[in-house]
Amino acid sequence: MKLLNTMLIGLLATGLFACSEHKPQKKGVYMLIDISGTYTQEIDKAQKIANYLLANLNGGDSLAMAKIDSGSFSEKDIVAKVTFDIRPSTATAQKHQFKRKLDEFVSNAKPSAHTDISGAVLQASEYLRETRAEQKYIIIFSDLEEDLIKGHVRKFDIPLVQTKVVALNVTKLRSDNIDPREYLKRLDAWEKRVYSGGGQWEVLNDLDHLNRLLES
Amino acid sequence: MNNSELLLLWSDNPSVSVVIWASLIILAMYLGRQSGHRFITAFTGMLNSTLKTTSEALGNFEQKVVKRNKQVILHEGKLATERLIEREFHRVNTLVAMDLSGYPAVQRKITDTINQIEADYQSSNETPPSPPDWLEAVESISTIKSNGDSAVDKVLTNIKESLVNAHEQTMREYRKNSLSRLQYLKKMLPSWRNLSQTVTGMSKSITDLSDRAEFIDKQMGVYEKIRAEDDKVAHLLSASSLTQFFISTLVLIIAIMGGVINFQLIALPMSEMVGGTSEIGGWKTADIAAMVIIMVEVAMGLFLLESLRITNLFSLIGSMDDKMRRRMMIVSLSILTILATVEASLAYMRDLLAMDRELLMQSLAGVATSNVEFRWIPSVGQMVMGFVLPFALAFVAIPLESFIHSSRTVTGLLLATLVRVLVYLANVFSQLADQVGRVGVHAYDLIIFLPLTIEQWARHYRESREESGDEYSELDEIGGNKS
Numbered sequence: 001m002k003l004l005n006t007m008l009i010g011l012l013a014t015g016l017f018a019c020s021e022h023k024p025q026k027k028g029v030y031m032l033i034d035i036s037g038t039y040t041q042e043i044d045k046a047q048k049i050a051n052y053l054l055a056n057l058n059g060g061d062s063l064a065m066a067k068i069d070s071g072s073f074s075e076k077d078i079v080a081k082v083t084f085d086i087r088p089s090t091a092t093a094q095k096h097q098f099k100r101k102l103d104e105f106v107s108n109a110k111p112s113a114h115t116d117i118s119g120a121v122l123q124a125s126e127y128l129r130e131t132r133a134e135q136k137y138i139i140i141f142s143d144l145e146e147d148l149i150k151g152h153v154r155k156f157d158i159p160l161v162q163t164k165v166v167a168l169n170v171t172k173l174r175s176d177n178i179d180p181r182e183y184l185k186r187l188d189a190w191e192k193r194v195y196s197g198g199g200q201w202e203v204l205n206d207l208d209h210l211n212r213l214l215e216s
Numbered sequence: 217m218n219n220s221e222l223l224l225l226w227s228d229n230p231s232v233s234v235v236i237w238a239s240l241i242i243l244a245m246y247l248g249r250q251s252g253h254r255f256i257t258a259f260t261g262m263l264n265s266t267l268k269t270t271s272e273a274l275g276n277f278e279q280k281v282v283k284r285n286k287q288v289i290l291h292e293g294k295l296a297t298e299r300l301i302e303r304e305f306h307r308v309n310t311l312v313a314m315d316l317s318g319y320p321a322v323q324r325k326i327t328d329t330i331n332q333i334e335a336d337y338q339s340s341n342e343t344p345p346s347p348p349d350w351l352e353a354v355e356s357i358s359t360i361k362s363n364g365d366s367a368v369d370k371v372l373t374n375i376k377e378s379l380v381n382a383h384e385q386t387m388r389e390y391r392k393n394s395l396s397r398l399q400y401l402k403k404m405l406p407s408w409r410n411l412s413q414t415v416t417g418m419s420k421s422i423t424d425l426s427d428r429a430e431f432i433d434k435q436m437g438v439y440e441k442i443r444a445e446d447d448k449v450a451h452l453l454s455a456s457s458l459t460q461f462f463i464s465t466l467v468l469i470i471a472i473m474g475g476v477i478n479f480q481l482i483a484l485p486m487s488e489m490v491g492g493t494s495e496i497g498g499w500k501t502a503d504i505a506a507m508v509i510i511m512v513e514v515a516m517g518l519f520l521l522e523s524l525r526i527t528n529l530f531s532l533i534g535s536m537d538d539k540m541r542r543r544m545m546i547v548s549l550s551i552l553t554i555l556a557t558v559e560a561s562l563a564y565m566r567d568l569l570a571m572d573r574e575l576l577m578q579s580l581a582g583v584a585t586s587n588v589e590f591r592w593i594p595s596v597g598q599m600v601m602g603f604v605l606p607f608a609l610a611f612v613a614i615p616l617e618s619f620i621h622s623s624r625t626v627t628g629l630l631l632a633t634l635v636r637v638l639v640y641l642a643n644v645f646s647q648l649a650d651q652v653g654r655v656g657v658h659a660y661d662l663i664i665f666l667p668l669t670i671e672q673w674a675r676h677y678r679e680s681r682e683e684s685g686d687e688y689s690e691l692d693e694i695g696g697n698k699s
Binding site for chain 2: 052055058087096
């Protein structure tokens with residue numbers, strides 16, 4: 001009798017678990033766009049990536065876009081941010097609005113004197129933590145060459161637990177062509193930094209493979 | 217010790233070792249020949265008897281299934297025939313109540329009409345007034361010649377004029393009378409027509425009643441055969457049930473496809489109500505909500521047809537009093553209409569959402585947004601579909617009832633067929649086990665043919681020795697006697 005009761009309770013619990021509301025994993029994406037020097041010429045590509053993200057993110061997901069300038073650990077650098085509503089019509093309206101802000105930013109973007117990638121990544125990490133997304137992505141559209149203002153301190157581990165950092169379009173600098181080891185060293189340094197922060201690292205130079213962008 | 221080591225146990229040369237093993241096995245088999253034969257015979261005999269018992273048990277089960285199937289089929293047929301007869305009696309009752317209850321009135325009407333016609337006929341039959349009696353005398357006088365006498369001539373002329381006048385008056389009277397008769401006959405015409413129509417109506421009612429009586433007679437015949445558990449009727453009912461099963465399955469498949477289309481129409485817009493991201497048990501909540509709406513529509517359709525007494529799935533609804541049943545019909549029809557309206561609006565919303573999404577995609581792809589002409593046509597089409605499909609789905613109750621009733625018979629038939637196949641297989645394997653036992657004994661002897669042959673030779677040799685020994689002893693005896 002006891003065994004029967006236990007079995008019945010087990011079955012009931014299984015049924016309740018199966019019927020309980022289950023939410024798919026929410027995604028949080030933070031895209032950083034480098035606007036230093038000649039990299040502003042690449043901003044069209046960044047726009048395409050942002051469009052791809054807008055097309056593929058669903059209700060409940062969060063998306064933010066920020067520029068990497070001289071001092072990027074600031075909310076002022078955020079171009080647009082949104083958490084899509086669970087109702088498709090509202091989410092579509094939010095996407096339209098996001099697209100308008102993005103277009104505005106692309107048409108008015110001015111190159112910055114310095115490049116504070118670490119500050120931008122830290123800002124992204126903070127934002128993603130607050131979204132409480134289950135899958136966190138930081139997309140860096142940059143050559144990964146950091147050029148800080150004198151006095152700015154960025155040599156520390158950035159908390160990137162359960163965050164996937166994807167470096168996109170890491171175009172080779174002129175100096176890289178002379179000594180490609182510089183390029184590899186930059187990638188290596190960032191990889192180590194991401195792993196030491198508890199995150200995952202991936203480089204995606206070919207923009208035809210954008211479908212791999214949001215793979216966990 | 218593995219197989220190869222075991223094989224080479226007697227010698228390093230595999231051939232020699234194999235020969236030794238074979239010799240040992242043959243020797244062992246020869247020594248245990250009787251036991252071996254008994255084992256084979258007993259084992260195959262056991263299989264044979266087990267399979268025979270199984271076959272018999274299955275055969276009995278098959279008989280029971282067939283009997284049960286027949287009972288089910290006859291019961292279903294009995295119910296269907298009862299329903300048919302009941303319906304026919306109901307129709308006859310309606311016919312009698314509506315048409316034949318007015319028979320006395322009709323009869324009175326016919327009698328009145330006939331009396332009217334009779335009277336009219338009598339009126340039309342009256343003889344015309346005859347000319348005056350003196351007319352013949354005057355006619356004779358008028359033919360007398362005047363012979364030039366003016367007074368006589370004048371008198372004769374007067375007489376002739378009187379005669380002509382009297383004739384004209386008579387003719388006028390006659391024509392007047394004829395016209396009057398014609399008027400009477402004319403008045404008879406509608407009465408005739410009326411009579412003809414009444415008689416035709418009565419005839420039609422009687423013919424209809426006669427046809428129905430014939431149909432009832434036929435159904436009663438079937439009913440009596442069902443009650444007598446006639447095999448032919450059972451076979452016919454079974455065939456009819458199979459046909460019903462296949463037809464209802466086909467219609468249900470069509471209904472399911474309609475349901476899928478309906479689901480596609482409302483699944484996307486449902487996410488506007490319940491959200492597009494949550495899931496229940498791995499299924500999107502919006503999809504489940506859409507499915508629930510469709511299921512509720514089907515259920516309402518079921519209740520509607522049930523309360524209309526078109527289907528008979530819930531005996532409780534069927535046995536409700538008419539007032540309650542009518543209420544239930546109104547409620548289910550109202551809910552169905554509300555749901556159909558909701559679906560129509562959802563279908564429209566789906567179109568709006570799709571258009572919005574299309575615009576976004578075009579904008580993201582950098583393509584200029586195009587303004588498609590006649591965009592309203594699919595929108596209206598979707599709305600109409602959203603409204604009509606729930607009502608169409610409501611009728612799924614009819615094939616569903618047919619499917620449920622016929623599937624009982626079909627399942628029974630399939631089970632009986634399966635059991636029959638199992639009986640056949642059990643019989644085949646039983647025979648096979650018997651034959652295998654016999655072949656096994658012979659195969660056993662074939663393996664040990666060498667020692668058996670030697671044994672046979674030895675036996676022959678011993679027998680021949682014994683025979684020759686007997687002959688010698690006989691000869692000795694004969695010799696001894698001689699000496």
